[in-house]
Amino acid sequence: MDTNGSFTSSFLRLNVFVQFFVAVTVISLCTRVFSGHLFTVAKNGRQHEIAPPTLPHWTPGLRHALRMAYSAKRFLAQSLNKYGDGTPFFIDAAGEKLLIVLNPEHVRKILRSSSELDANPFVHEKILGQLMGSPQSAIDYYKSPESTVDHDQMMQVRQHTSGSALSSLDDKLFDTLKHNITKSYVEASGDKWTDIPDLYAFFEDQATRAVAETLLGSAIVDSYPSFAEDLWTFIESTDTLLLGLPRFMASEAYGARDRLLSHFKTWGRQADELRKQDKVNTQWDPIAGSTLMQEREKLYSSLPGHGEDGRAAQTLGLLYAGTSLMVPVTFWFFYETLRNPSLRTRVYSELTSHRDLTTSKYDFAQLSATPFLQSLYAESARKYSASLVARQVISPVFALDDRYIVKQGTTVLIPSKFAGQYTAAWASVRPALVSKPLSEFWAERFLVTGTAGKERFSDAGLAGNWTSFGGGEHKCPGRFFARDIGIVALAILFGEFEVEMVDPEGARKLDPVSRREAFGTMRPGGKVAARIRRRHE
Numbered sequence: 001m002d003t004n005g006s007f008t009s010s011f012l013r014l015n016v017f018v019q020f021f022v023a024v025t026v027i028s029l030c031t032r033v034f035s036g037h038l039f040t041v042a043k044n045g046r047q048h049e050i051a052p053p054t055l056p057h058w059t060p061g062l063r064h065a066l067r068m069a070y071s072a073k074r075f076l077a078q079s080l081n082k083y084g085d086g087t088p089f090f091i092d093a094a095g096e097k098l099l100i101v102l103n104p105e106h107v108r109k110i111l112r113s114s115s116e117l118d119a120n121p122f123v124h125e126k127i128l129g130q131l132m133g134s135p136q137s138a139i140d141y142y143k144s145p146e147s148t149v150d151h152d153q154m155m156q157v158r159q160h161t162s163g164s165a166l167s168s169l170d171d172k173l174f175d176t177l178k179h180n181i182t183k184s185y186v187e188a189s190g191d192k193w194t195d196i197p198d199l200y201a202f203f204e205d206q207a208t209r210a211v212a213e214t215l216l217g218s219a220i221v222d223s224y225p226s227f228a229e230d231l232w233t234f235i236e237s238t239d240t241l242l243l244g245l246p247r248f249m250a251s252e253a254y255g256a257r258d259r260l261l262s263h264f265k266t267w268g269r270q271a272d273e274l275r276k277q278d279k280v281n282t283q284w285d286p287i288a289g290s291t292l293m294q295e296r297e298k299l300y301s302s303l304p305g306h307g308e309d310g311r312a313a314q315t316l317g318l319l320y321a322g323t324s325l326m327v328p329v330t331f332w333f334f335y336e337t338l339r340n341p342s343l344r345t346r347v348y349s350e351l352t353s354h355r356d357l358t359t360s361k362y363d364f365a366q367l368s369a370t371p372f373l374q375s376l377y378a379e380s381a382r383k384y385s386a387s388l389v390a391r392q393v394i395s396p397v398f399a400l401d402d403r404y405i406v407k408q409g410t411t412v413l414i415p416s417k418f419a420g421q422y423t424a425a426w427a428s429v430r431p432a433l434v435s436k437p438l439s440e441f442w443a444e445r446f447l448v449t450g451t452a453g454k455e456r457f458s459d460a461g462l463a464g465n466w467t468s469f470g471g472g473e474h475k476c477p478g479r480f481f482a483r484d485i486g487i488v489a490l491a492i493l494f495g496e497f498e499v500e501m502v503d504p505e506g507a508r509k510l511d512p513v514s515r516r517e518a519f520g521t522m523r524p525g526g527k528v529a530a531r532i533r534r535r536h537e
C-alpha cells in the first residue's frame with residue numbers, strides 16, 4: 001500500500017482547497033475594505049456634485065446581487081436599519097444600481113420634480129412588462145411620443161373614484177361585502193357565533209372579492225372560484241417576477257398570472273359583446289362591472305398595439321394597485337380598532353351618528369370627512385403600507401441637493417414604511433407628531449387643534465415623510481376609494497356584525513416585526529382566531 005503517495009495527494013488536494021478558501025477570503029476582505037472606504041469618502045468627504053455612495057459589499061462583480069436574490073425585502077431593511085441616517089445610497093445588483101432615498105428634503109424634491117424624474121419608465125418596463133406580462137407592442141406604444149394614455153388613465157381613475165362616483169362605489173361595496181359575509185358566515189348560524197380560524201385570511205378573501213366584484217362585476221368572481229387565491233399568489237410573487245426568473249423557477253407565480261390574464265380576456269370579450277348589443281348597465285353591470293372599468297376598457301381597446309392581451313394586463317394592473325396595499329392597510333385599520341376598547345367605542349359612535357335610522361344607510365361621504373377616522377386611517381397607512389415609490393431620472397442630471405447628483409437613467413426608490421418611521425424628520429415638522437414613538441400605532445397622530453378648539457386632521461408639511469400614497473403628479477389616484485374601502489369595512493364589521501377575538505393578548509405576539517422587511521404585505525405572523533355574528537340592536 002502506498003500510504004505516502006495517498007497522503008501526499010490528499011495533502012495537495014486539501015492544500016488546493018485551503019488556497020482557494022484563503023484567496024476567496026482575502027479577495028472578499030479587500031473588496032469589503034475598499035468598497036467601505038469609497039462609501040465613507042463619498043458620505044463624509046467635502047466634495048460637491050458627486051454621486052451618492054454605494055453600500056459596501058463583499059463580492060466583486062456581483063456586489064449585492066446574491067443578498068438581493070436571497071431576499072430583497074430583508075436586504076433593503078437591513079441596509080436601512082444600518083445606513084438609514086438620511087444619506088442617499090446606492091445598492092448595486094451586479095451593475096443594476098438602485099438609489100434609496102429617505103431624507104424628506106430629497107423625497108419632497110424628487111416627488112415634485114416630474115419633469116426631471118418620472119414614474120412611467122419604471123411602470124412601463126418593470127410593472128407592466130415584467131410583472132403584468134403586457135405585450136411588447138403595448139409597451140412600445142406607451143413609450144411613443146404620441147401616447148397620452150399614462151396621464152389619461154390616471155385622470156380616469158381619479159374621476160371615477162371621487163365625488164358622486166365614489167359614493168356609488170362605496171354603496172356597491174357595502175352591499176356586496178354585507179351580502180357575501182352573510183351568505184358565507186352568518187346565514188346558516190342564525191344569531192349564534194361562527195368561528196373564524198384565521199382573521200387575516202378571512203379579511204383578505206372577503207375584501208379582495210368584494211373590491212373585485214365592485215370594480216369588475218359579479219360574473220367574473222362567481223365563475224372563477226380561485227380568483228382571490230390566484231391574485232394573492234401573484235401579488236406575493238412580485239419580487240420573484242420582477243427579478244425575471246424563468247418560468248420553470250417560478251411556475252406557481254406564472255401559473256397564477258396566466259389564469260388571471262386568461263379570465264380577464266374572457267371577461268373583456270363578454271363585456272364587448274354586451275356593449276355591441278347595447279345591453280350594458282352603465283352604472284354597474286354584473287358582467288361589464290363598474291363605470292370605471294367600462295370606461296377603462298373603452299380607453300384601452302382603442303389604442304394601437306393592444307388587443308386583448310394588452311387590455312388584460314392593464315386590468316390585472318388596476319386590480320393589483322387596488323388590492324395589494326389596500327388589503328393589509330384596511331385589515332390593520334380594522335384590527336387595531338378591534339383590539340382597543342376605547343378606539344372601538346369611538347369608531348362605533350362615529351358610525352352610528354352617520355347612519356340613517358330609517359334607511360339603515362351610512363353616509364360614507366360624511367364619515368370619511370371625520371377628522372378622527374381620517375387620522376386613524378392615515379396612521380394605519382403610515383404604519384402598515386410597505387411599498388417602494390419608484391421614479392427614474394429622465395433629465396441628463398438631477399441634483400438631490402448641493403452635494404449629491406444623479407445621472408439620467410437612475411432608478412430612485414423611496415421606502416414608504418421606513419420614511420414613515422424616520423423620527424428626526426417627523427419631529428422637525430411638528431414635535432407633537434412624535435408624542436408617541438413612530439414605531440407605535442397611535443390613532444390620533446394626525447389630529448391638530450383647529451380654530452375654536454375643534455379637532456382637525458392635518459398632514460401639512462409631511463409630503464416628504466408620509467409617502468404611503470406616493471406624491472406629486474403620480475400620487476395614488478385611488479386613495480379616496482382606498483380610504484372609503486376602510487370605512488365601509490368598519491361599517492360592516494362593527495356596525496352590521498360583531499367580531500370578537502378569541503385571545504387578544506396572545507394575538508399581540510403575532511404582530512409583524514416592523515423593520516425586518518422593507519416592503520411587502522404586512523400580516524400577522526400566525527392565525528388570529530375570532531368569531532362573528534349578526535349585530536342586533
Ligand code: HEM
Binds near residue numbers: 119150323327381476
Ligand atoms: C391603502 C391602499 C392603497 C395604497 C397605500 C396605495 C398606494 C399607492 C402608491 C404608493 C402608488 C404610487 C404613487 C407614486 O408613484 O407616487 C399608487 C399608485 C396607484 N394606485 Fe394606489 N394605493 C392604494 C389603493 C389604491 C386603489 C384602491 C386604487 C384604485 C382602485 C389604486 C390605484 C392606483 C393606480 C392606478 C396607481 C398608478 C398611478 C400611476 O399611473 O402612476 N390604489 N398607489
